[in-house]
Amino acid sequence: MAKAIKITLNPSIPKQAYWSAIFSLFMGVTSLIAAEFTPISLLTPIAHDLNISEGVAGQSITMVGVFAVITSLLLSPLTKTINRKLILLCFSAMVIASNLMVAFAPNYGVMLIGRGLLGICVGGFWSMASAVTLQLAPPKDVPRALSIVYAGVSVATIIALPLSSYLGDLIGWRNVFILSATMGLAALIWQLVSLPSLPAQAGNSFRTMFDLLKQSWVLVGIIGTILSYGGYHVFFSYLRPFLQFNLQLTSTKLTLMLLIFGIANCVGTFIAGLFLGRYFKPTMITVHLLLAIIALSLFFTPHHITSNTVMVVFWGLLFGFIPVGWSTWITRTxxxxxxxxxxxxVAAIQFSIGLAAAMGGLVFDHFGSGGLFISAASIMLLAILVMKLSFSLYNTITGKPF
Structure with missing residues (x-):
């Protein structure tokens, strides 16, 4: 059994918080995640314009995941001497370029190249986000700083779902990506002005990374992360087609539904900390069990519009617990x-999202939304078993209660 890794404190602790820089990271996260998931609310018009199916259009999400996985694994070891401010600024510039490539893409191939470029940004930015935030705030302000940065995910959910859907119907999907590029430009300028010098942290090597993977509880936890995000995104990636075709929502009702979904996700993110701080293990298990139950309920009640919409909203609320939960897992261990x-x-999450989008596309094209619900429920139940194993291994190997 692998020997436990020695814990050392980070000597680079700022005396005061760089609040403007922290909010610039919030803006960067918002623009980045909004760009990543905007195609979810625009799958149908994108597919129609490029003469492809919704399932094929959904593979643009897979492309982001593939490049994000590769980048997240290679970035820290390969750039261990480069100032993180320079890298963050390069990623922000690439987000702009990616959105513009998609906006003016003459065919599906060019769109995929643009999405691959975004994948590099997603993997790189998220792999550094938490560590960089720790360099921007003293210990007493770290929880608040992290909550600000990760709030960008919830805000991006609202932008990527109801707002993009509404604007897509109003001005066309290509113009939505032009607006997304504009938001990225604002983030770039803000970061250029506000970010201080961010020296790379010591110990970012491939050897240390492999040492992490030798810890059985870490490896099992990563598998749990993949299943957790995968079970959610196998349905989430094809949410719009389900709402539009299965529930037959009009354009106005669809936009309203996506807005409510996004708000529910924000609420879930904010209340997650209240439960996870005191009851981490039971909360994580209960959330995944409820998600599995909702997926099965949607499968058995395919034509009940009212109950289906309530369950979809609850699905969005519960997902707010997942990013906070797995971030808490890292900070505790x-x-x-x-x-x-x-x-x-990030590699695990992006691999999961990409795999879920690819699998979901095949399932949706061949078996419809019912196949997505069965897949989501099965993956969520498997995630519960893997999480419990990871927690147990951590307690056994480290001798510490979780």
Whole structure:
């Protein structure tokens, strides 16, 4: 059995918080995640314009995941001497370029290239986000700083779902990506002005990364992360076609539904900390069990519009617990290896999202939304078993209660 990794404290602790820089990261996260998931609310018009199916259009999400996985694993070891401010600014510029490539894509191939470029940004930015935030705030302000940065995910959910859907119907999907590029430009300028010098942290090597993977509880936890995000995204990636065709919502009702879904996700993110801080293990298990139950309920009640819409909203609310939950798992077990563990976590999440989008596309095209619900429920139940194993291994190997 692998020997436990020694925990060391990060000597680079700022005396005061760089609040403007922290909010610039919030803006960067918002623009990045909005760009990543905007196609979800625009699958139908994108597919129609490029003469492809919704399932094929959904593979543009897979492309982001593939490049994000590769980048998140390679970035820290290959750039261990480069100032993180320079890297963050390069990623923000690439987000702009990616959105513009998609906006003016003459065919599906060019669109995929643009999405691949975005994948590099997603993997790189997220692998450094937590570690960089720790360099921007003293210990007493770190929880608040992290909540600000990760709030960008919830805000991006609202932008990527109801707002993009509404604007897509109003001005066309290509103009939505032009607006997304504009938001990215604002983030770039803000970061250029506000970010201080961010020296790379020591110990970011491939050897240390492999040492992390030798810990059985880490490896099992990563598998749990993949299943957790995968079970959610196998349905989430094809949410719009389900609402539009299965529930037959009009354009106005569809936009309203996506808005409510996004708000529910925000609420879930904010209340997650209240439960996870005190009852981490039971909360994580209960959330995944409820998601599985909702998926099965949607399968058995395919034509009940009212109950289906309520369950979809609850699905969005519960997902707010998942990112917060797995971030808490990292901070409780490997806080001193934040950047490397962040890279591994991003790789797992993006691999999961990409695989879920690819699998979901095949399932949706061949078996419809019912197949998505069965897939989601099965994956969520498997995630519960893997999570419980990871928690048990951690307790056994480290001798520490979780």
């Amino acid at each position: 490997l806080a001193d290896k934040a950047e490397l563990m962040g890279g591994l976590s």
